[in-house]
Amino acid sequence: MFPKNCWYVAAASQEIGRTILKRTIAQEQIILYRTEAGDPVCMLDMCPHRHAPLSLGRLVGDAVECGYHGITYDCSGKCIRIPGESRILERFAATTYPVADCWGFIWVWLGERAKADEKLVPEPWHWQTEPGWCPLDGYVHVNGHYQLLVDNLLDLSHEAFAHKNTIGNDAVAETPCTTTVKGDTIEVFRFMKNCQPPKLFVRAAGFDSNIDRHQKITFYPPCFVAIEVWAAPAGTGDKRLIWWVLNALTPETARSTHYFWGLPRGFKQDDRELTDQLRVGINRTFGEDKAIIEQQQLILDRVPLEKRSVFTPADQAPTRARQMVAAMLNQN
Amino acid sequence: MFPKNCWYVAAASQEIGRTILKRTIAQEQIILYRTEAGDPVCMLDMCPHRHAPLSLGRLVGDAVECGYHGITYDCSGKCIRIPGESRILERFAATTYPVADCWGFIWVWLGERAKADEKLVPEPWHWQTEPGWCPLDGYVHVNGHYQLLVDNLLDLSHEAFAHKNTIGNDAVAETPCTTTVKGDTIEVFRFMKNCQPPKLFVRAAGFDSNIDRHQKITFYPPCFVAIEVWAAPAGTGDKRLIWWVLNALTPETARSTHYFWGLPRGFKQDDRELTDQLRVGINRTFGEDKAIIEQQQLILDRVPLEKRSVFTPADQAPTRARQMVAAMLNQN
Amino acid sequence: MFPKNCWYVAAASQEIGRTILKRTIAQEQIILYRTEAGDPVCMLDMCPHRHAPLSLGRLVGDAVECGYHGITYDCSGKCIRIPGESRILERFAATTYPVADCWGFIWVWLGERAKADEKLVPEPWHWQTEPGWCPLDGYVHVNGHYQLLVDNLLDLSHEAFAHKNTIGNDAVAETPCTTTVKGDTIEVFRFMKNCQPPKLFVRAAGFDSNIDRHQKITFYPPCFVAIEVWAAPAGTGDKRLIWWVLNALTPETARSTHYFWGLPRGFKQDDRELTDQLRVGINRTFGEDKAIIEQQQLILDRVPLEKRSVFTPADQAPTRARQMVAAMLNQN
Numbered sequence: 001m002f003p004k005n006c007w008y009v010a011a012a013s014q015e016i017g018r019t020i021l022k023r024t025i026a027q028e029q030i031i032l033y034r035t036e037a038g039d040p041v042c043m044l045d046m047c048p049h050r051h052a053p054l055s056l057g058r059l060v061g062d063a064v065e066c067g068y069h070g071i072t073y074d075c076s077g078k079c080i081r082i083p084g085e086s087r088i089l090e091r092f093a094a095t096t097y098p099v100a101d102c103w104g105f106i107w108v109w110l111g112e113r114a115k116a117d118e119k120l121v122p123e124p125w126h127w128q129t130e131p132g133w134c135p136l137d138g139y140v141h142v143n144g145h146y147q148l149l150v151d152n153l154l155d156l157s158h159e160a161f162a163h164k165n166t167i168g169n170d171a172v173a174e175t176p177c178t179t180t181v182k183g184d185t186i187e188v189f190r191f192m193k194n195c196q197p198p199k200l201f202v203r204a205a206g207f208d209s210n211i212d213r214h215q216k217i218t219f220y221p222p223c224f225v226a227i228e229v230w231a232a233p234a235g236t237g238d239k240r241l242i243w244w245v246l247n248a249l250t251p252e253t254a255r256s257t258h259y260f261w262g263l264p265r266g267f268k269q270d271d272r273e274l275t276d277q278l279r280v281g282i283n284r285t286f287g288e289d290k291a292i293i294e295q296q297q298l299i300l301d302r303v304p305l306e307k308r309s310v311f312t313p314a315d316q317a318p319t320r321a322r323q324m325v326a327a328m329l330n331q332n
Numbered sequence: 333m334f335p336k337n338c339w340y341v342a343a344a345s346q347e348i349g350r351t352i353l354k355r356t357i358a359q360e361q362i363i364l365y366r367t368e369a370g371d372p373v374c375m376l377d378m379c380p381h382r383h384a385p386l387s388l389g390r391l392v393g394d395a396v397e398c399g400y401h402g403i404t405y406d407c408s409g410k411c412i413r414i415p416g417e418s419r420i421l422e423r424f425a426a427t428t429y430p431v432a433d434c435w436g437f438i439w440v441w442l443g444e445r446a447k448a449d450e451k452l453v454p455e456p457w458h459w460q461t462e463p464g465w466c467p468l469d470g471y472v473h474v475n476g477h478y479q480l481l482v483d484n485l486l487d488l489s490h491e492a493f494a495h496k497n498t499i500g501n502d503a504v505a506e507t508p509c510t511t512t513v514k515g516d517t518i519e520v521f522r523f524m525k526n527c528q529p530p531k532l533f534v535r536a537a538g539f540d541s542n543i544d545r546h547q548k549i550t551f552y553p554p555c556f557v558a559i560e561v562w563a564a565p566a567g568t569g570d571k572r573l574i575w576w577v578l579n580a581l582t583p584e585t586a587r588s589t590h591y592f593w594g595l596p597r598g599f600k601q602d603d604r605e606l607t608d609q610l611r612v613g614i615n616r617t618f619g620e621d622k623a624i625i626e627q628q629q630l631i632l633d634r635v636p637l638e639k640r641s642v643f644t645p646a647d648q649a650p651t652r653a654r655q656m657v658a659a660m661l662n663q664n
Numbered sequence: 665m666f667p668k669n670c671w672y673v674a675a676a677s678q679e680i681g682r683t684i685l686k687r688t689i690a691q692e693q694i695i696l697y698r699t700e701a702g703d704p705v706c707m708l709d710m711c712p713h714r715h716a717p718l719s720l721g722r723l724v725g726d727a728v729e730c731g732y733h734g735i736t737y738d739c740s741g742k743c744i745r746i747p748g749e750s751r752i753l754e755r756f757a758a759t760t761y762p763v764a765d766c767w768g769f770i771w772v773w774l775g776e777r778a779k780a781d782e783k784l785v786p787e788p789w790h791w792q793t794e795p796g797w798c799p800l801d802g803y804v805h806v807n808g809h810y811q812l813l814v815d816n817l818l819d820l821s822h823e824a825f826a827h828k829n830t831i832g833n834d835a836v837a838e839t840p841c842t843t844t845v846k847g848d849t850i851e852v853f854r855f856m857k858n859c860q861p862p863k864l865f866v867r868a869a870g871f872d873s874n875i876d877r878h879q880k881i882t883f884y885p886p887c888f889v890a891i892e893v894w895a896a897p898a899g900t901g902d903k904r905l906i907w908w909v910l911n912a913l914t915p916e917t918a919r920s921t922h923y924f925w926g927l928p929r930g931f932k933q934d935d936r937e938l939t940d941q942l943r944v945g946i947n948r949t950f951g952e953d954k955a956i957i958e959q960q961q962l963i964l965d966r967v968p969l970e971k972r973s974v975f976t977p978a979d980q981a982p983t984r985a986r987q988m989v990a991a992m993l994n995q996n
Contacts, residue, residue, distance in 0.1 A: 029963070048973070051964055051967060052956055053960070053963060068826060070837055084821055161400060295384065299378055300383055308381070313417055490734075493729070623720070627717045627720060628714065628716045631716075632715055635715060637715055641712070642713055644733065644749055
């Protein structure tokens with residue numbers, strides 16, 4: 001159902017610590033915690049003995065003690081205690097997964113352990129920890145399939161209708177975009193010359209006349225969309241607004257998604273009031289997407305999207321993205 | 333699952349106007365609105381592009397603009413705008429349905445357009461707009477299959493037990509009825525001589541002694557039951573109470589029904605207090621039916637009614653009605 | 665799905681009387697009431713006419729009148745009235761079940777009537793009405809399969825981890841137990857010498873030093889576990905604490921259980937404050953089990969317990985118990 005040989009964002013870095021966090025990622029129920037040394041650990045949330053959830057247990061040093069019969073596993077999954085029993089068979093082990101603590105997020109790898117490589121984390125996320133930049137992140141839970149959010153982000157013409165009060169302007173629907181496959185990624189580029197600035201752009205950078213707006217969207221299969229954005233007073237090239245919109249669309253179940261977003265910016269880095277305004281503005285924007293996508297999912301439960309017969313020019317990238325993910329699933 | 337070549341009441345006439353109303357009728361999700369000229373429009377609640385619900389969009393004149401990517405359809409379903417695209421293929425169309433604004437209700441036709449004919453609206457509904465008569469209507473949502481409500485209304489012996497405090501008297505269970513198939517309809521007739529008046533009849537017409545009670549029930553497949561009622565002091569023929577109970581039992585899903593009822597009366601037409609009493613009384617009565625039928629549905633989810641082996645004489649009409657609907661489904 | 669030729673506790677004895685009580689037992693929806701003479705009656709909660717629930721009807725003497733069309737059944741299920749109809753066919757009958765009012769509980773038998781025998785009620789329940797003993801009973805609803813509760817009670821090593829604040833001590837996990845099949849029952853015995861007293865034992869019997877703790881668990885298929893418990897100051901044999909924990913784990917559905925418990929005790933019989941403390945302590949303890957088992961059930965919905973490959977020595981009794989129940993199901 002979901003590609004397994006890939007990273008998924010499972011949490012914001014600061015979410016996990018010395019208490020057990022329980023979460024469902026790509027239909028696997030996992031637990032996350034940190035060792036006493038601070039290293040992240042990811043384990044299946046199931047004691048192999050009687051299938052009780054380890055999330056009801058407790059940490060004993062770096063190990064997890066099941067809350068039912070006290071069976072204890074170290075952070076590699078190895079069983080180190082069965083109360084009342086001295087022999088411990090090797091197969092009596094908890095399932096663990098590779099995990100990376102990278103650029104402000106916790107990434108987990110649910111597929112083949114040998115293939116897990118931190119270098120496969122999509123590169124633009126580094127902007128969240130870039131010196132001189134101001135990081136920002138947030139989370140939205142969406143009751144819809146993650147690919148609906150990929151579709152959404154690869155066709156930003158919707159900003160003109162769904163996000164009129166934040167990041168949408170008419171230009172984003174009217175300006176044609178170019179779609180290019182670059183290796184394992186898809187790039188969608190749109191340059192909007194001499195257009196009205198969206199409301200959130202005005203609030204962020206104080207534009208008082210038309211702008212040039214740059215929007216470069218890159219899709220990293222299966223569920224990452226990074227958008228490089230800048231805007232300048234029309235014709236000046238003075239990039240007063242410059243940020244990335246980083247979207248990690250982690251599947252939770254076949255009908256729900258963990259939407260972890262980042263918005264690192266390269267201007268007014270120390271303006272905390274702006275940071276708060278952007279948090280509010282982005283949460284509002286993605287809340288507008290959530291409202292549409294959750295209704296769309298309810299319709300798709302009955303009428304699959306595959307049955308549609310009509311396409312717009314802007315559908316090129318989302319369609320290609322779905323083909324890439326289908327190819328990944330065939331490889332799994 | 334449901335007959336399609338027939339009218340269904342989708343709303344009370346005054347419910348729809350210049351905002352989009354969303355409703356599920358016979359498992360189709362539709363939207364209803366009026367054009368600027370006041371004509372009703374019925375459309376599938378799905379943009380053919382990405383299956384977003386049109387109910388999240390907005391009216392632009394007589395057209396609907398999808399709230400996701402701004403694609404716009406006129407009230408005939410024809411696509412009149414795709415932002416960023418000048419060519420519009422003919423197949424890029426929204427689905428519309430025939431709709432009638434008739435006798436106080438909005439009727440929709442989900443089947444073959446060519447067969448939709450306003451003359452097929454069941455005739456007794458005209459009493460709701462009959463000069464000199466007082467109309468009344470209401471709505472109850474019932475979590476049960478619409479045919480359970482048809483069964484209910486074609487065997488009114490249940491009034492004696494379920495509706496003791498409103499329209500039930502012992503006579504309705506004890507008096508035999510005659511069942512006659514008349515063309516495409518079924519008529520059930522019961523005349524109760526010299527019986528105790530039900531409580532709501534006393535409140536409505538002030539009976540202070542026994543009455544003669546006339547009850548003629550007509551079933552129009554698949555989901556309409558019209559009941560002609562009069563009552564007179566026993567032996568006098570003085571019809572002090574005369575009304576129709578009009579029941580449109582619109583299927584919503586396989587387990588739920590929109591119960592639109594009407595109660596036009598031909599006496600005390602200007603007595604607004606009586607109108608209010610009747611509204612309360614009928615809502616109470618149909619609420620009693622709802623309570624039984626919702627529990628009955630839960631049992632039928634596990635034990636189908638087809639498996640029953642016992643029948644009463646009063647089951648003749650409901651059984652025949654189900655055969656008529658089965659025949660309609662075979663034709664569809 | 666569930667054994668039928670066995671007793672199930674359906675209610676506490678004082679729960680049923682002259683109003684109709686509705687309950688689901690082993691996926692059958694039943695009603696319970698008492699005749700005017702006080703005898704318990706158990707009937708399927710379904711009128712054979714139109715499958716309305718009899719629980720919406722009313723008692724007329726010892727009979728039940730359906731609330732829909734007034735059809736009436738005596739307490740043997742025989743139809744004694746069809747309004748408007750004088751002939752009553754014999755097959756027009758409600759379904760009844762054998763029922764026993766025994767040792768403080770109402771027991772129902774959903775299988776072959778001829779096999780129902782009150783002597784098959786598990787014998788230890790008599791302690792609830794033993795002269796000189798103090799009875800106590802309670803109820804917990806658990807959203808989990810009843811066999812998970814059988815597993816739970818046949819491997820009490822979990823007390824050391826799940827019930828640290830009431831009946832758990834380290835000894836119960838560390839002391840080996842012996843498992844013996846005795847005819848149709850399974851006995852698990854554990855004697856914990858010179859161990860720390862659990863907190864609830866201290867509150868109940870005032871132990872101020874180590875104790876000897878006796879625990880004899882007997883499983884009666886399919887869903888009864890009786891635990892004989894005593895404790896004495898270590899080495900004295902002075903059984904200051906002596907009680908039975910009686911567990912009737914009645915299946916409700918495939919995912920839920922009526923947990924009827926009893927705790928008759930043979931000491932401080934008149935100490936009402938202790939009775940209240942024990943009620944609170946046992947409800948807390950079984951609430952802790954409920955929390956684990958409901959989560960365990962959610963995992964088992966996806967990963968069946970049959971797939972597990974690891975066992976502890978304490979799994980012997982639960983494994984054998986499941987085999988016994990499987991054999992019962994094969995006989996049914």
